[in-house]
Amino acid sequence: MKFVKAEWDAEMHGFDLDPSAYLAELPKMRDALPPGAWAYASDAEHYSMRGSRCVKDLELAAISVPTDKRGILVIDFAANQWKHECGLRLRYSGVSHFSIDYDRLIDWMQADTVLLDEILPREGGCLHEIALTDASITVHCQDIEAMWGGTE
Template structure:
């Protein structure tokens, strides 16, 4: 991460975001500037998400990667799930750390950081026990209130 300080200090990223936000493609810009993105009290904050699934789509021209996230089940209304689809992915890597007590390999998402990249964007997602790094042309982030 260039600006985000692990595990929960997103403020340096938000301070620098105006310097490069215009260089982010539309989908990444919309997701990075969403007011709920880093609002820990918001239902659509990325903090504490768990990876639910990872899919890739290869049409022999480009590869798209899709990551589905969910929150840990809890009492009350089911919180929204998040699906991020990366278009024309160039790199996709997972660095998995030690197994968490609940048995989830990556653990909960602490924070993420989206930056401009020569191909479009880089998106680093820092979990409590690992990281995912994607470079792609752009991303689309969709919150879904229904269960996968």
């Protein structure tokens, strides 16, 4: 990610997370981001670590990859029972690229959970990067629709 910091800190034995550089840049991106991506990224609780609508600690639950030319990709995240009231569904339209890269370094967790994410403008839409505990997801799309509770 360009601005968001989400890195393993061996000395701390945990992840070092810091969205502050991204949050400083985000207002400058308002006119460049598609409307759905802007609404999702600028939600007041998106990066509020204790907030029930913060992406941190959501569990990767399902991915539905587009099989036709509509280019609709859906990623479902399950709620963390200690933090979230409900899960999150991200629906990407006009997908031109999707990848998930696994590190396979953490074997003590049953599911990959979200550390943080970052949405940047790009020609024809946006780039969404999601850092997970043991993987990363990258999506290039026209726009994103975020639906809290959309996975139940």
